Amino acid sequence: MKVFHLHRRTTGDVVFDIINTIIMIFLIIVTLYPFWNTLVYSLNSPVDSLRGGLYLWPRQFTFSNYSLILSEENVYWASVVSILRALTGSVANVLCTVIIGYALSQKSFVLNKFYSYLFVFSMYFSGGLIPGYFLMRDLHLINNFLVYILPATVSAWNIMVVRSYISELPKGLIESAKIDGASEFRIIFSIIFPLSMPVVACILLFVAVGQWNSWFDTMLYCGNNQSLSTLAYELQKVLQTSQSLSTQSSQAQALIPAAMRNIVTPQSVRATMTIITIVPIMCVYPFLQKYFVNGLTLGGVKE
Amino acid sequence: MIKAEVSPKLENGSVALMPKKKSFFASLVRQKDLVLITLPFAALLILFNYVPLWGWIMAFQNYKPGLGIFNSKWVGFKNFYDLFHDSYFFLGIRNTLGISLLKLVTGYLGSITLALLINEIKNLAFKKTVQTISYLPHFVSWVVVSGLVYTCLSTDGGVVNEILMKLHIISEPFNFMGTPKLFWGVMAGSDLWKEIGWNSIIYLAAMSGINPDIYEAADIDGAGRFRKIFSITLPGILPTIKILLILSVGNLLTVGFEQTYLLSNNMVIDYSQTLELYVYNYGMGMGRYSFATAAGIFNSVVALILVTTFNKLSKTISGESAF
Known part of the structure; x- marks a missing residue:
């Protein structure tokens, strides 16, 4: 926000700015340091890491952790x-969100009220x-890939966001397409989709990040089926074993086969897996930024 | 606001529509394309969100997976009776409310303060950088964050213990994750770390809606920074603060299962077993399906009552509501 300063900057102003900048730099450090430290451990030789005291820079730089873990089947x-x-x-x-969002934006749609009740109520209630x-x-969805997809297809929250977005599109576009004899299918895919691209892209990325991060459904429904395991769940397993082993590195060390003891430790496996899991997210989320402020205000308070 | 559009007669729709039955079916046929493409998704929603309610019958049975709902023995309200006589259940309620309230207070104060401070940054590039970095933990899963929490709080070279020892606040490493009384704090602290940036977005959006003329007028009148923050910015975002507060009070029973599950351990179970974890441990862990379903029903019903009550409250107070 641009504010025109008609009066001179007082010393109080300058002090405020300096303290504020210091607080913000502190916030940046507190947010980034845990990630940075994990990165350092993942790039350091595992045996050397056991000595501890690694903070800002790897002591014995190596990519061996990555090559070892990524070659793990x-x-x-x-x-x-x-x-x-x-x-x-x-x-x-996204397919579901746009189709239902479009249907709910059409006031004349016969099932509009029924659907509104059905979808909104599902946001506040679950069978458990x-x-x-x-x-x-x-x-028969246990140990089935579809258990990841089907229950997560309908998201009432996303639908409400897209519904308000579509409601704000010019009505004339849809009307004239209908007069020209376009089918609903055609209207959704040739008019609504291209026009809602910003919000669609945003939801696409959000859902993708959510899917990438989820591990609990994997554990619950596909926990004993290695071929359906996900990266997030593999990480969870690694973390859980290394935590239950007590914090004594030497004890944790005892569980690793003697032949591998020199090349891998629970600590470095944990760090490397963590970095592998978050790198794709770090690449994607900055692009989401310009959309989510709009999305949040659209779906929430302002409406 | 959907509520305003929906006529109350809908629930007994068939009766209300009787006189116009013909036109209802006529428009159903006329709009058959739209009906047909939306139907599969509505079916999915009903299947995964409403059909499980059928499973609530289990709570009144001694459910055995081999027998199914039709052949399991009926036991009436016995599971609910047992539930209300289980001291761990009340511990669960205490932990749920304790953690939720602590999270609510720290989360609110934290994100509002952060939004106010970010709003005061004049250098746009720095402002943007701070914001981008502060959102990062929101997109990372609780699995990763729990790993980071364990690492940072570790007694074996964890950074928090190292700093506290360097500052001579403690003389030997303190076991944060193994101290029951600290668990609520660990939950609130890790939640604050993960969500503070994300939660500040909504306040920053509200702040950008404040008319800049008001700030100019204040400048002319010689108002200082703090004066402007407390007399213009804060009152400007007060409606947003109010409605978000009311809505999250409605969500008090939802602590966040993943976070609790991942951060808790056997040493702190008395302070970490929330209602959600209680349902999981009794149901999936011990196989007491009927009993756990009863606990789940309690949780869902109370949560729904809270949400609707506070939503109504928000409507009467501020004229705004979520649905």
């Missing part, structure tokens, strides 16, 4: 599943964990 397949999840899940969700689990079992 479990990790490789888990990343493939994670990527598939993120792609399929986000496309399915146990009935949900048995539903998945009865639908």
Whole structure:
């Protein structure tokens, strides 16, 4: 915000700015340091890391952690599943969101009121964990890739955001397309989709990040099926074992086969897996920025 | 605001529409394209969000997975009776409310303060950088964050212990993750770290809606920085603060399952077992499906009552509501 300063900057003003800048730099350090430190551990020789005292820079720089972990078959397949999840899940969700969002934006649609109730109520209520689990079992979705996609296809929150976005598009466009004899299908894919690209792109990326990050459904529904494991769940398993082992590195060390003891430690596996999991997110999220302020105000308070 | 558009007669739709039955079906046929392409998604929603309610029957049975709902034995309200006589259940309620309230207070004060401070940054590039970095943890999963929390608070060279020792505040490493009384603090602290930047977005958006003329007028009158913050900026975002506060009070029973599950451990269980974790431990852990479903029903019903009550409250107070 541009404010015109008609009066001279007082010493109080200058002091305020300096303190504010210091607070912000402190915030940046507190936010970034844990990630940076993890990166340092992942790039340091595992045996050397056991000595501790690694803070800002690797002591014995190496890529061996990455080459070892990425050549691990479990990790490789888990990343493939994670990527598939993120792609399929986000496309399915966006398709549903735009179609239902369009239908709800049409006041004359016969099922408008029925759908509004149905979708909005689902935001505030759920059957709970146990009935949900048995539903998945009865639908034969346990140990099935579709358990990642189908339940996550409908998102009432996204639908409400897109509905208000579409409601603000010029009505004349849809009207004239209808007069020209365009089918609803045609209207959705040739008019609504291209015009809602900003919000669609945003939802696509959000859902993809959510899918990439989710591990609890993997543990619950596909926990004993290695071929359906995801990267996030693999990381969770690594973290859990290394935490339950107590913090004594030597004890943790004892669990690793003797032959590998020189090349890998739980600490470096943990750090490397963490970095592998967050790098794709770090590449994607800055692009989301220009959209999410609009998305948030659209869906929430301002409406 | 959907509520305003929906006529209250809809719930007994067939009755209300009786006189115009023909036109309802006529428009259904006329709009069949739209009906047909939306139907699969509505079916998915009903299947995954409404059909599980059928499973609530389990709470009144002694459910055995092998027998299914139709053949399991009926036990009436026995599971609810047991639930209200289980001291861990009340510990669960205490922990849920304790963690939620602590998160609410720190989260609110933190994100509002951050928004105010970011708003005061004059250098646009620096402002943008601070914002971008502050959003980062929001996009990272709780799995990663819990790993970072364990690493930073570790007694074996964790950065927090190292700093506290360098400053001579403690003489030997302190076991943060193994101290039951500190668990609520760890939950609130890690949540603050992860979400503070993200939660400040909405306040910054509200601040950018404040008329700049007011600031100019204040400048002419010789108002200082603090005066402007407290007399213009804060009152300007007060409606946003109010409605967000009311809405999150409605969500008090939702602590966040993943965070609790990942950060808790056996040493702190008395302070970490929230209602959500309680349902998981009794249901998936011990196989007491009916009992856990009863606890889940309690959780869902109370949560719904809270949400609707506070939403109504927000409507009467500020004229704004979420639905």
